Amino acid sequence: MEYKPKVITGKVTGTGWPIDGHVLWFSQWDYDNRENWHLYGWEDSEDEAVMQTVFQTETEAGLCLFDTLEKFAENWKAKKWEPQGSFCLPLDKVEVLEVKQEESTNNTREQLRAHGFDLTPRKQTDRGGIICLPLDKNLNGDVQAKHPDWEPVECPTCGRKCWKHPEADRLAKEQDAKMLCTECAIKAGLLSPFRKEGPNRAQRRRAKRERRK
Numbered sequence: 001m002e003y004k005p006k007v008i009t010g011k012v013t014g015t016g017w018p019i020d021g022h023v024l025w026f027s028q029w030d031y032d033n034r035e036n037w038h039l040y041g042w043e044d045s046e047d048e049a050v051m052q053t054v055f056q057t058e059t060e061a062g063l064c065l066f067d068t069l070e071k072f073a074e075n076w077k078a079k080k081w082e083p084q085g086s087f088c089l090p091l092d093k094v095e096v097l098e099v100k101q102e103e104s105t106n107n108t109r110e111q112l113r114a115h116g117f118d119l120t121p122r123k124q125t126d127r128g129g130i131i132c133l134p135l136d137k138n139l140n141g142d143v144q145a146k147h148p149d150w151e152p153v154e155c156p157t158c159g160r161k162c163w164k165h166p167e168a169d170r171l172a173k174e175q176d177a178k179m180l181c182t183e184c185a186i187k188a189g190l191l192s193p194f195r196k197e198g199p200n201r202a203q204r205r206r207a208k209r210e211r212r213k
């Protein structure tokens with residue numbers, strides 16, 4: 001049986017970020033011992049707050065691909081942004097409003113451990129033991145000009161070209177984190193892909209159409 005995380009809607013409090021007071025979708029996973037809420041999706045009305053928060057937290061973590069909120073917003077709205085990791089909040093920062101899906105377990109954690117991923121939660125800005133390398137195909141082609149300190153590397157799993165920022169080496173060393181391209185990380189279930197299964201625009205539109213019938 002396929003592993004399914006618990007999925008809820010909940011109100012965010014006390015983070016000091018623009019998402020405070022907003023109701024978002026979160027998931028909870030067994031790979032980090034259910035110690036965090038992972039951002040899972042959000043309604044259009046919450047998009048601005050989520051975008052500002054993600055820009056702020058990625059910038060603080062040294063992982064943001066864009067220098068200004070303006071540039072970031074442009075890419076975000078064009079749906080070109082890809083998550084640099086799973087966005088997590090401690091359990092006490094989310095007030096659960098509704099359970100949308102109960103967790104259904106399998107032996108995911110054991111399988112990951114067998115592959116050398118021993119995942120333990122650290123702090124909010126951490127990426128659950130995985131450093132995501134942005135895939136070249138998802139970038140504009142001007143990476144070297146914009147980020148002269150980035151290094152082209154191959155994803156250790158799929159071999160596709162991705163980019164490594166200097167911070168990645170530090171994190172890998174200090175936190176014994178592993179590097180994967182974003183897609184491999186998502187495939188391995190190490191990241192909850194934003195919007196992928198949440199109430200995204202297309203799904204909501206479809207639901208609306210269904211209701212009208």
Ligand SMILES: [Zn+2]
Pocket residue numbers: 155156157158159160180181182183184185
């Ligand atoms: Zn890969």
